[in-house]
Amino acid sequence: MNKNEFDTTSVTPRRGIFKTLLTSATIGAVLLASSAQAATTWKIQSVWDAGTVGYDLFKDWCDGIEEKSGGELKFTCFPAKAVAADNNGLFDAVRNGVLQGMNPFTLYWSGKIPASVFLSSYPAGPDQPHQWDTMFYSLGMLEKTREIYEKFGLFYVGPIQHDANIIHSKEPINSLDDLKGLKMRLPGGMVAEVFAEFGVSAVSLPGSDIFPALEKGTIDSADYVGPAVNWELGFAQVTDTILMGPPGVMSVYQPVDLMDLTVNLRAWKALDPKLQQLVEDEVRIYSQKHYLAIQKRNIEAMKKFKEAGTTVTRLSQADLQEFRRAAIPVWYRWANKNEDARAIFDMQLEYMMNDTVGYITEEDIKGMK
Template sequence: MADTKQPKSGIDRRNFFKTAAITGAAFVGAGATAGGLAKPWIRTAAAAGTNWKIQTSWPGGVGLQIFKDWCGSIAEKTGGELSLEPFGAKDVVGDFQLFDAVKNGVLQAMNPFTLYWAGRIPASVFLSSYPLGLRNPHEWDVFYYSLGGLEKARALFAEQGMHYVGPIHHGPNIIHSKVPIQSIDDFRGRKMRLPGGMVAEVFQAAGAKTTLLPGSEIFPALEKGTIDVADYVGPAINYALGFHQVTKYISMGPPGFMSLYQPVDLMDLTVGMDAWNALSPQMKQFVEMEVHVYSDMHHAAIQKADQEAWKKFDEAGTIVTRLGESDVEKFTELAIPRWYAWANKDKHAAEIFKIQLDYMMSGSLGYVTPGMVKDQKLDL
């Protein structure tokens, strides 16, 4: 696979970045990977040799490999001006310690599941998909890049001494279980791992006994029987983590709706403010553009791996069950009051949710009708 050509050494850097921001980085062939992005030469003496330690929430599988490949590509793309030293989940700190590690400078950057910070920043529940909310990756891109979501996210993290660079797609979450889950009623009484926040509250309303665990701790919890149902990401990574060895069933939504509760689970790249401010304006622009492109490639590569993983689950004897449309209606009834409860936790959450609610009620989507929310009040 050939790389796109680097700009000649005599090209004006300012004009190059202006052009790059408009056109984006090029993809080279259908089999492109995160290491195959365009490679502009943008080295400057002032910031030469900057290295960031960055930890992801991926504990293994294709997600971790894509992340490491992408990090390894940055030094070449920047001519050594910036390099990323990648670490997998728990390599430096625990998943739920990432926030403080970046804030305090132990790490310069993190690539977490954004929803993990719901307890610290209530509005973050609306920075990743939530039950029966926005349902497709492009809808989240519209929210972030066209409706003001990116600016809202950056303002929130700036208050914490960090810079939110951008969202990173990976795909829907699915549920693994030791028992068949064929309706919403089957969650009642089950010990279930969930990511916390609104997602956990909706399942609690459905009768599940929820617990919060990072991805690296799900397999042993299932193996020991501490939990008997677990949500995590998609089939490729979950197969690599061995979930087929300790569960027999996978539960999803109706056809075309893999996950009712997190259909577009989002990660992000967040950088400590000191590390971010040490970059030149041109390098900041490059990193922002690179994360946007990485999100697309990360998502596509994981979806490709998922197709192979479904065959492996089938060979392992895993049985896939699906919820029905009546379950969608029941989950929606449980979810809507919790949308508003979380939105009303603070003004930032309310403002962000209002953007998404207007979008969901618009002619473009129509997920929500006035009758569905007539008894709800949003405190703006």
């Protein structure tokens, strides 16, 4: 074969091939190193105890963020008390950057952020999950909430739909009259104040302390979350009845007990905008998944409660109306704590008075300021 038959300009010498491969490998290594250096890890603590369905769901979601972000963002999840020992510590740990985020029940911050009593359902207020999503995502409540949280060095990413709260009791509660004299575990703030109107003595306890308090008789009834988690916490072993609202309403005092994802404001601002959008989108997706998974588990848990001998009692529609009449002055008392609380409440009051909802009339709030 004639050497002139070869077009030597189209052939890469062996040394050139190795040089090209080496260059590509080097560039790849640099890109990988750059990606590793750019990856951001957030430590996020939930208020769910380890081993509960709530924590398992949240951890699975956190574990999926790294893949969804292409390795640019990673969430390391912790159960209740793992880093911050209590709720106050959790709030401060996120503000100070010890943790980058938290997954709390929004109502926990009523003592620090009075407006937070209106960022989750409250006694006889909006009682359907879609109503809360409407207020947050369509009526401007999300933007106002973020404005409030920024004053505390926090960024409120979004609400996470959870469940209704129910009351477990040693003795049946068949009407509001039966509440008188009960020593009941309740969240603080507005809920405790409304129950006090019916003669209840409120006791504040974290979820992990409820079972031993019921077992020892320190309390004789307890509000906590829904059937799925409460079954796992053993409440059927230390109580005999569950109190719910009228048919179709599990709870008249916290029917939509919202959780949320809140993060350190500096950590949020340091995040690339595309990752910020990813986190916001993922919170909305997770909210639906969490809610629906809990509802399925609630149905299964109620069968177990019944098999264990637990009975269910329900308040009447008349009880609900009486409960709302007692709650309205408390709404206004909390709304008047500061301008932020009033701003959130005003949004909700207008919504509740709209004929599409119709919970409140002018007569109901006559004389209230």
